[in-house]
Amino acid sequence: MGNKYFAHFCTITKHRWIVFKLCCRAGIPWRGLVHDLSKYSPTEFIESAKFYQGIRSPIPVARNVQGYSKAWLHHKGRNKHHIEYWYDPEVPDKFPIIPYKYAVEMICDGLAAGIVYNGKNWTPSTQLRYWEYKRKTALANERIKDLLTEVYTQVSKYGINKTINPKNLKKLYNQYCIEDNENKES
Numbered sequence: 001m002g003n004k005y006f007a008h009f010c011t012i013t014k015h016r017w018i019v020f021k022l023c024c025r026a027g028i029p030w031r032g033l034v035h036d037l038s039k040y041s042p043t044e045f046i047e048s049a050k051f052y053q054g055i056r057s058p059i060p061v062a063r064n065v066q067g068y069s070k071a072w073l074h075h076k077g078r079n080k081h082h083i084e085y086w087y088d089p090e091v092p093d094k095f096p097i098i099p100y101k102y103a104v105e106m107i108c109d110g111l112a113a114g115i116v117y118n119g120k121n122w123t124p125s126t127q128l129r130y131w132e133y134k135r136k137t138a139l140a141n142e143r144i145k146d147l148l149t150e151v152y153t154q155v156s157k158y159g160i161n162k163t164i165n166p167k168n169l170k171k172l173y174n175q176y177c178i179e180d181n182e183n184k185e186s
């Protein structure tokens with residue numbers, strides 16, 4: 001019992017450390033420092049420790065058993081690096097374009113989660129394959145989806161170091177989320 005709590009604490013902390021390193025590389029160290037802090041709150045921590053898996057997220061398991069995950073509902077409402085935070089079916093723009101720093105934090109989060117859960121089996125194309133599967137049901141702005149596909153494709157081709165840096169990420173964000181948008185409006 002106590003073991004699961006300790007193991008879950010280690011998984012969160014290890015994940016946050018990898019996100020922090022990636023966010024520093026991406027030029028958004030502060031986002032890396034405060035990433036996923038709500039996972040230490042009782043609402044998220046206790047449920048996720050109870051359904052601890054080690055090699056994958058406890059959230060789908062909690063959903064299976066309980067019908068919903070209280071940890072996830074708490075998490076997505078407080079963390080702007082999740083596409084679900086921005087989705088609101090009640091407003092005209094249901095899927096807004098996520099601001100740059102949170103979009104980049106999301107990219108670092110995805111890569112870090114893949115690295116932690118896959119361990120030695122991780123390859124530069126792990127995240128692209130995972131995202132292509134997730135994309136089918138993701139409720140997000142198409143531009144943001146295209147940005148993620150492009151970034152993860154670049155990681156699979158050129159690796160993390162060449163892809164995750166401020167110059168490349170700003171260029172891609174402008175290209176996918178800003179330039180086209182302005183053209184569309186004018």
Ligand SMILES: [Zn+2]
Pocket residue numbers: 036075079081082109
């Ligand atoms: Zn998160």
